[in-house]
Amino acid sequence: MTPRQLELVQDSFAALRPLPKDLxxxxxxxxxxxxxxxxxxxxxxxxxxxxxxxxxxALTVAGIAPDGSLPSSVRDLGARHAGYGVRPEHYGPFRDALLDTFAERLGDVFTPEVRQAWSAAFDELAEAMRSQTAPRP
Ligand code: HEM
Incomplete structure (x- = not known):
């Protein structure tokens, strides 16, 4: 994720506020x-x-550092997801549904550049989550 992509991700997410429940x-x-x-x-x-x-x-997006590093909470989230039976191949369809929902909500604001920025950000998040194994019960 480039600094420009981080800016696009955080700004476009802000445009979704107040994050209505129905999003x-x-x-x-x-x-x-x-x-x-x-x-x-x-x-x-x-x-x-x-x-x-x-x-x-929202917490994750707000917690991405200026250098693009993800908040440490992502590791625990990833470990819990491995415990829920989430497999690496689930992340792609999840990303596509999320980006399509944003596109529907944001209309013209969700330009191809913004979509690409979200795709890069999600893939980094997914990679960090997928690299975790399930916590011991
Ligand atoms: C952006 C990535 C994701 C975020 C931020 C996220 C967030 C969450 C949160 C906050 C929970 C509540 C429990 C907890 O905190 O551990 C949860 C549960 C869960 N998530 Fe995710 N998730 C993500 C990706 C995925 C993906 C890719 C799948 C695959 C289908 C998935 C499936 C589940 C399941 C199965 C549960 C448990 C539901 C239950 O026990 O009823 N999540 N997720």
Whole structure:
């Protein structure tokens, strides 16, 4: 992620504020419609899951350092995800659904350059999460 990409990611995320509850719900609906086999992985309500996801994403985006390094909370998040049965191949469809949700919400603001910046940022986040193994029970 270049400094310019970090700026685009943080600014475009700010444009989604006040992060209406339905942003997360729209994302999960899109994710599960495109990947029905993932539905069984989520045990709670989509409302709760959406709220937890959007707040974790907001904290992560806000916590990226100026040099592009990710907040340390990402490691624990990745380890918990390995414990939920999330596999490396789940991250690509997850990214696509997220970026498509942003595109729908942001319209013209979500230019190809902004999409590319998000794609790079998500791939770094996914790489950091995927490199963790599940915590011991
Ligand atoms: C940007 C990356 C992601 C973020 C910020 C994120 C965030 C979260 C948060 C905050 C939780 C609540 C529990 C906890 O904090 O450990 C959670 C749970 C979960 N996430 Fe993610 N997640 C991400 C990627 C993924 C991906 C790629 C999948 C794959 C399908 C996934 C599947 C799940 C599942 C299965 C649970 C547990 C649900 C349950 O037990 O009902 N997440 N996620």
């Amino acid at each position: 997360g719900i729209a994302f999960y609906q899109r994710l599960l419609a495109a990947n029905p086999s993932m539905a069984g992985m989520f045990k709670g309500s989509i409302e709760n899951q959406s709220a937890m996801f959007v707040s974790a994403l």
